[in-house]
Amino acid sequence: MTHAERAALFAxxxxxxxxxxxxxxxxxxxxxxxxxxxxxxxxxxxxAGQLKAHTLARLPDYLEQFESEATAxxxxxxxxxxxxxxxxxxxxxxxERRVERVAKSKSMLTEECGLxxxxxxxxxEVIDTDLGERIVQLRNEAPSHIVLPAIHLKRTExxxxxxxxxxxxxxxxxxxxxxAAARQDLRRxxxxxxxxxxxxxxxxxxxxxxxxxxxEGNADLGTSLPPLHIASMxxxxxxxxxxxxxxxxxxxxxxATGQPITAYTSHFHGPRPDAELHIVLVDNGRSALRAxxxxxxxxxxxxCGACMNTCPVFRYGGGxxxxxxxxGPIGSVLExxxxxxxxxxxPFACSGCGACGGVCPVGIDxxxxxxxxxxxxxxxxxxMGLRAMSFAMRGRRRYALxxxxxxxxxxxxxxxxxxRMARGWTRDxxxxxxxxxxxxxxxxxxxxxx
Amino acid sequence: MSRESILAxxxxxxxxxxxxxxxxxxWQHFDDRATRFAAALEGAGGRCIRVPARPRIxxxxxxxxxxxxxxxxASVVDGLxxxxxxxxxxxDPRRLADVGFALxxxxxxxxxxxxxxxxxxxxxxxxxLFLPEHLGLVVxxxxxxxxxxxxxxxxxxxxxxxxxxxxxxxxxxxxxxALVIGAHGARSVTVFLVGRS
Amino acid sequence: MRVALFVPCFVDQFAPGMARATLEVLxxxxxxxxxxxxxxxxxxxxxxxxxxDAARPLARHFARTFADFDYVVAPSASCVAMVRRxxxxxxxxxxxxxxxxxxxxxxxxxxxxxxxxxxxxxxxFPHRVGLHVGCHGLRELGLGxxxxxxxxxxxxxxxxxxxxxxxxxxxxxxxxDECCGFGxxxxxxxxxxxxxxxxxxxxxxxxxxxxxxxxADPSCLLHLxxxxxxxxxxxxxxxxAEVLAGHAWxxxxxxxxx
Numbered sequence: 001m002t003h004a005e006r007a008a009l010f011a012x013x014x015x016x017x018x019x020x021x022x023x024x025x026x027x028x029x030x031x032x033x034x035x036x037x038x039x040x041x042x043x044x045x046x047x048a049g050q051l052k053a054h055t056l057a058r059l060p061d062y063l064e065q066f067e068s069e070a071t072a073x074x075x076x077x078x079x080x081x082x083x084x085x086x087x088x089x090x091x092x093x094x095x096e097r098r099v100e101r102v103a104k105s106k107s108m109l110t111e112e113c114g115l116x117x118x119x120x121x122x123x124x125e126v127i128d129t130d131l132g133e134r135i136v137q138l139r140n141e142a143p144s145h146i147v148l149p150a151i152h153l154k155r156t157e158x159x160x161x162x163x164x165x166x167x168x169x170x171x172x173x174x175x176x177x178x179x180a181a182a183r184q185d186l187r188r189x190x191x192x193x194x195x196x197x198x199x200x201x202x203x204x205x206x207x208x209x210x211x212x213x214x215x216e217g218n219a220d221l222g223t224s225l226p227p228l229h230i231a232s233m234x235x236x237x238x239x240x241x242x243x244x245x246x247x248x249x250x251x252x253x254x255x256a257t258g259q260p261i262t263a264y265t266s267h268f269h270g271p272r273p274d275a276e277l278h279i280v281l282v283d284n285g286r287s288a289l290r291a292x293x294x295x296x297x298x299x300x301x302x303x304c305g306a307c308m309n310t311c312p313v314f315r316y317g318g319g320x321x322x323x324x325x326x327x328g329p330i331g332s333v334l335e336x337x338x339x340x341x342x343x344x345x346x347p348f349a350c351s352g353c354g355a356c357g358g359v360c361p362v363g364i365d366x367x368x369x370x371x372x373x374x375x376x377x378x379x380x381x382x383x384m385g386l387r388a389m390s391f392a393m394r395g396r397r398r399y400a401l402x403x404x405x406x407x408x409x410x411x412x413x414x415x416x417x418x419x420r421m422a423r424g425w426t427r428d429x430x431x432x433x434x435x436x437x438x439x440x441x442x443x444x445x446x447x448x449x450x
Numbered sequence: 451m452s453r454e455s456i457l458a459x460x461x462x463x464x465x466x467x468x469x470x471x472x473x474x475x476x477w478q479h480f481d482d483r484a485t486r487f488a489a490a491l492e493g494a495g496g497r498c499i500r501v502p503a504r505p506r507i508x509x510x511x512x513x514x515x516x517x518x519x520x521x522x523x524a525s526v527v528d529g530l531x532x533x534x535x536x537x538x539x540x541x542d543p544r545r546l547a548d549v550g551f552a553l554x555x556x557x558x559x560x561x562x563x564x565x566x567x568x569x570x571x572x573x574x575x576x577x578x579l580f581l582p583e584h585l586g587l588v589v590x591x592x593x594x595x596x597x598x599x600x601x602x603x604x605x606x607x608x609x610x611x612x613x614x615x616x617x618x619x620x621x622x623x624x625x626x627x628a629l630v631i632g633a634h635g636a637r638s639v640t641v642f643l644v645g646r647s
Numbered sequence: 648m649r650v651a652l653f654v655p656c657f658v659d660q661f662a663p664g665m666a667r668a669t670l671e672v673l674x675x676x677x678x679x680x681x682x683x684x685x686x687x688x689x690x691x692x693x694x695x696x697x698x699x700d701a702a703r704p705l706a707r708h709f710a711r712t713f714a715d716f717d718y719v720v721a722p723s724a725s726c727v728a729m730v731r732r733x734x735x736x737x738x739x740x741x742x743x744x745x746x747x748x749x750x751x752x753x754x755x756x757x758x759x760x761x762x763x764x765x766x767x768x769x770x771x772f773p774h775r776v777g778l779h780v781g782c783h784g785l786r787e788l789g790l791g792x793x794x795x796x797x798x799x800x801x802x803x804x805x806x807x808x809x810x811x812x813x814x815x816x817x818x819x820x821x822x823x824d825e826c827c828g829f830g831x832x833x834x835x836x837x838x839x840x841x842x843x844x845x846x847x848x849x850x851x852x853x854x855x856x857x858x859x860x861x862x863a864d865p866s867c868l869l870h871l872x873x874x875x876x877x878x879x880x881x882x883x884x885x886x887x888a889e890v891l892a893g894h895a896w897x898x899x900x901x902x903x904x905x
Contacts (some may be wrong), residue, residue, distance in 0.1 A: 003837070008839035011839050012839075023627055026627065027627065032795065036797050039476075039798075040478065043475040044475070047473060047475070050471045051471060053466070054467055054468055054470050054471070056465055057466060057467035058467060060457045060460040060461050063456075064457070073610045073611075079456055080452060081452040081456055131633060135624065135625075150625070151627070155626045175628035175630050176630050179630040179633060180632075182633075182634075183632065183634055186634050207607045209607055215622060217580050217633065217636070220579065220580045220614070221577075221581065221634055224575070224577035224580055225544055225581075240470060242606075242607065244473065245598070245602060246599045246602045250562075250598055257623070260494075260564075261565050261617045262617065263616065263617050263619065263620055264580075264615070264616060264635070265617075266612070266613075267611075269607045269611040270609070270611070272612070281456075283459070287459040288459075291462065293465075310795060312825060313840050316840055317839075348832065349837060350830070350833065351826050351828055351844065352695065352782065352831065353782040353825075354785075354787065354793075358786065358795040367786075374696065375698075376697075377697055380832070380836065383696065386692055386698060389693075390688070390704070393656065393688035393690075394687065394704050394705065394708055396685050396687065424834070425834065425873070427842075428838065428842035428845075428874060429842070429877060430873045430877055431873070432657075432869060432873070434661055435660065435661055435664075438663055439663035439667065440659055440684070443684075444684075
C-alpha cells in the first residue's frame with residue numbers, strides 16, 4: 001500500500017483524523033511557547049547544525065575517540081554493520097548470560113533493526129517499558145510517532161487494552177488510573193528483568209559517555225537493577241564534547257514536547273560497580289547516507305519529532321500511514337534514501353508547505369531534501385501526463401494547440417466523462433470551467449485595438 | 451571485521467567540515483535564580499522549599515506527608531533524612547523498591563528548567579534515584595546556575611561515573627496527552643533550596 | 648522601467664480576470680505592463696513532481712521570453728517562488744540562460760511594496776475577508792512571518808495592502824498559515840489528505856466569520872474554490888489582485904458567460 005492509501009484509511013475512521021490533528025497541534029503549540037520563551041533559540045539551532053555537520057564530517061575519528069574513552073571506563077564497545085549483526089550481537093550477549101527477561105526503553109534503532117521479534121522468536125521476553133511503547137506492544141502494532149508512540153489511540157482504547165492485559169476494571173479510561181496500573185505492572189518487570197536495553201540520545205566522544213533522556217525514568221529503572229546494560233547507538237548520535245550537551249539538551253525537549261528538559265537525563269560513563277555496560281555502534285546504511293550530499297543533512301536528526309507535530313499530512317493521516325520505522329517528514333527522507341523502491345511514495349506524502357524545515361531544531365532543510373528525493377524516486381503515477389503537459393508548454397504554438405484541444409474537450413465531452421477522467425480531483429472538488437475568453441485572446445484583442 | 455569496514459566506509463567520503471564551534475552566545479540570565487528555579491520546578495511537577503540553613507530541613511521534612519508516611523527511608527545526605535535503610539549494607543538494589551522516601555544531595559541546580567544534578571558516581575546503588583516512591587533533593591543557593599551552559603562548565607567525568615539531571619517527578623503524557631505525575635519512578639520530588647539569594 | 652506580466656497557464660485559461668486585475672493594479676500605480684505572448688509555463692508542476700528534465704526546457708523558455716525586461720510580475724507566489732528559488736539549481740550555468748536575473752521576478756504585492764514603495768491602495772472592500780496565506784509566498788518568498796518561526800520581523804505586503812482598503816476586515820484564523828493541501832501533484836496523488844486539509848481550512852474560515860476567501864496564490868484558490876463549490880457554501884473566491892483592483896463582487900468561481 002502507498003502512503004496515500006493508508007492515510008485515506010486513517011482519515012476514513014470516524015472521529016480519528018480531526019482528533020489526531022488537534023492532539024498533535026497542541027503539542028506543536030507547546031513547542032511554540034517554549035521557543036518563544038527562549039530568545040537565544042536561533043543561536044542554538046545554528047550551533048546545533050554546525051556541531052552535527054562537523055561531527056559527521058569527522059565521524060571516523062570521533063568514533064575511535066568514543067570507543068577508546070568508553071573502553072577506558074570499562075564499557076565494551078561493539079560494532080554492527082547492519083541490523084542483522086546488531087541483533088546477533090545483542091542475542092549473543094543475552095544468551096551468554098542466560099538472560100530470559102529484558103526491560104527495554106525507547107529506541108527507534110532497535111525498532112529499525114526489528115530487535116523485539118528477533119529476540120522473542122528465540123525465547124527471550126522483551127518488555128517495552130516506555131508507557132507509549134508498552135501500549136503499542138500489547139496491541140501488537142508499531143509506534144506511530146517517535147516520541148509519542150500511542151498518540152493515535154484514544155483513552156477508551158487504552159482502557160480496553162489494559163482491562164484485557166493488566167486487569168484494570170472494564171470501562172476504566174481515566175489516564176491517572178491507567179498509568180497507576182501500568183506503574184504497578186512495569187515496576188514488577190523492572191524488578192525481575194535480567195538485562196536492560198536502551199537507546200542512546202547522545203554519545204560523547206570526549207568522555208566515552210552516553211546520555212539517555214526520558215520522562216518516565218524507565219531507562220534508568222531498566223539499567224540500575226540488572227547486571228547487564230546494552231545500549232544500542234546509531235553512529236550518527238555522536239557529539240564531540242560533554243559541553244555540547246548544553247546546546248542539544250536545551251533544544252531537544254522544547255522541540256519535542258515544550259518542556260525545558262525531560263524529567264530524567266542520565267549520563268552513563270562506564271558500568272555500575274559489579275555490572276556490565278555494552279554499547280553497540282550501528283551503521284545499517286548510515287555511512288552510505290553520509291556519502292550523499294543530497295540527503296546527508298538528515299543524519300543530523302536528534303529525534304525530537306517536531307517535524308511530525310507540525311506536518312499537516314502527518315496530523316491528518318497518522319504515523320502508521322508511512323509504513324516505516326520513522327514516519328513524518330524526517331522519515332520521508334531517511335527511509336526512501338535507504339530503500340527507494342519500498343518507500344517510493346513517501347517523498348510525495350508531502351504538500352510542500354515547508355513548515356517542517358521551520359521547526360527542525362538542528363536546521364535540517366527538510367523541504368529541500370524531500371524535493372531531491374522526488375527527483376530520485378523515479379516515475380510516479382501521472383508522470384506521463386505531466387511530461388506531456390510540459391512538452392506542450394515548450395512553445396507558444398504548442399501551448400495554443402494544447403489549450404485549444406482542452407477547451408474543445410470541455411465543451412464537447414459529457415461532464416460525467418470529464419469528471420471520471422479527472423477522478424483524483426473531482427471526487428471532492430468541482431472542476432474549474434475554462435473561461436469564455438482566455439487572457440491571451442483578450443490581450444490580443446486589446447493589442448489589435450491599439 | 452565490522453569495525454574496520456565501517457571506519458573504512460566512512461573514510462571513503464569527506465563531507466564538508468564547518469569546524470568545531472565554540473559554545474558561546476547571549477544566554478538567558480535570571481536576576482532572581484531561586485524564584486525562577488522554583489517556578490520551573492513547579493512547572494515540571496515538583497516543589498521547591500526554601501530554607502535559610504541545612505538544619506531547618508529536618509523540620510520541613512516532617513511537614514511532608516510523603517516523608518511522614520514513609521515506613522522505610524533512605525538518605526545520602528549526612529545527618530538528615532532520618533534513614534532506617536542502610537544503603538551501604540544493601541546487597542540488592544531491588545530492595546529499594548519499598549523505600550517510601552529518599553533524600554539525596556544535588557551538586558547543582560538549573561534555573562531555566564528546575565533540574566537538579568545528582569552525581570551518583572560513588573553510589574553503590576544508583577537505583578536510589580529511581581526506585582523510591584518519593585524523593586527529596588538538597589541544593590545550596592550558590593550552586594544554582596542560569597542554564598545548562600553554566601552547568602556543564604562545572605560537570606566533569608574524569609573516570610567511571612554516573613550523573614543525572616532530575617527535573618521533577620516521573621511523569622508521562624502518553625495517554626491522550628493527559629499529563630500524569632508519577633509514572634514508574636518517584637511520584638513526587640521536593641527540592642530543599644538552602645541559603646539566602 | 649520595462650515590466651512584463653507573467654500569467655500562469657491556469658490563470659490564462661480558467662481565471663483570466665485575475666490577470667486583468669493585475670494589469671489594472673499596476674496601471675493604477677503608473678506601470679504599463681506588457682505581456683510577451685511567447686510565455687507558457689514556469690515549469691513548477693513538472694519540477695514539483697520530481698521531473699527536472701521536463702521542467703528544464705520550460706525554465707529556459709521562461710528565461711528567454713523575459714530576458715529583456717527589468718521586472719517580471721506575476722499574480723502567483725508559487726510560480727515566482729519556482730523561478731527565484733529553484734531556477735538556479737535547475738539551469739545551472741546553462742549558457743542559454745546565463746544572465747537571467749531571477750531576482751527581478753516578483754509576486755504582485757511584493758512588487759508594489761518593495762519596488763514601487765506602495766503602502767496603501769485606494770479603494771473600498773467593506774467585507775469580512777478570510778485571507779489564505781499560501782505556503783510558497785510565506786516560506787519561500789518570505790512574504791510575512793511563518794508561525795513556527797516565532798521571531799520573524801518581515802513585512803507582510805499582501806496583508807498590509809489589503810488592510811489599507813477602506814472597510815475591510817481580515818478575520819483571525821485559528822491556524823493562520825496552515826497549508827490548504829493543494830501541493831501540486833499532491834492534490835491528486837494524495838486526494839484524501841488534500842481534501843481533508845482543504846476542508847479544515849474552510850472550517851477555520853467559517854468559524855472565524857469569513858464572507859469571502861482571498862489569496863495571492865491561484866492554485867490555492869483553485870483547490871479551495873473547488874471544495875467550496877462542492878460544499879455549496881456561498882463564498883466568493885477572489886485573488887488579491889481582484890480585490891485591490893476593485894473588481895465587482897459578489898461573484899462565485901470565475902465562469903465567464905457560461
